[in-house]
Amino acid sequence: MDIADNNDPALTFTKLYSEVYSDLYYYALSRLGDPDNAEDAVSEAVLDAYKGFRKLRDYKRFKSWIFKILDRKLKYIYRELRRRPEESDRQEVFISDFSGVEVLDALKVLNENERTVFSLSVINNMTSQEISEITGMNSSTVRSHLLRARKKLRTDQLEHEIQ
Secondary structure: OOOOOOOOHHHHHHHHHHHHHHHHHHHHHHHHOOHHHHHHHHHHHHHHHHHOHHHOOOHHHHHHHHHHHHHHHHHHHHHHHHHHHHHHHHHHHHHHOOOHHHHHHHHHHOOHHHHHHHHHHHHOOOOHHHHHHHHOOOHHHHHHHHHHHHHHHHHHHHHHHHO
16 A cells, blocks of 8 residues: 555545554454453554554554554553452442441541542442543542542441440
């Protein structure tokens, strides 16, 4: 394909992408094992690639360039998928220790950030990345608030059990 004469970046991107789509998809599928997650990963990578396409100087490097973008997405998604089952398991155990009224009452010991993060994570089952996007906090800050909230709630629960 001769794309050197083409002055339309969108058309050039589309032509290059059409040559590698199936490779991208099957790579994502082999890494994630789920067709829906693979499609999502490819879609996100393609969107990022399209946004940065003007920075690509050599179209011959398109395939390796877009695979690097996809690989970063896959690493992120894989980490999130590995993290979610552990988080939800801990959340179910923690929430099952309280009735609904007790949870609302217990949340009063938390400051506003801890309460927000705890509610989004435990009650709404969101990941730290999703919470980060909603609140504007850094993901590591979200995790710190969540750990502090859980610790405060456990300490408060122990104090009530002793009384």
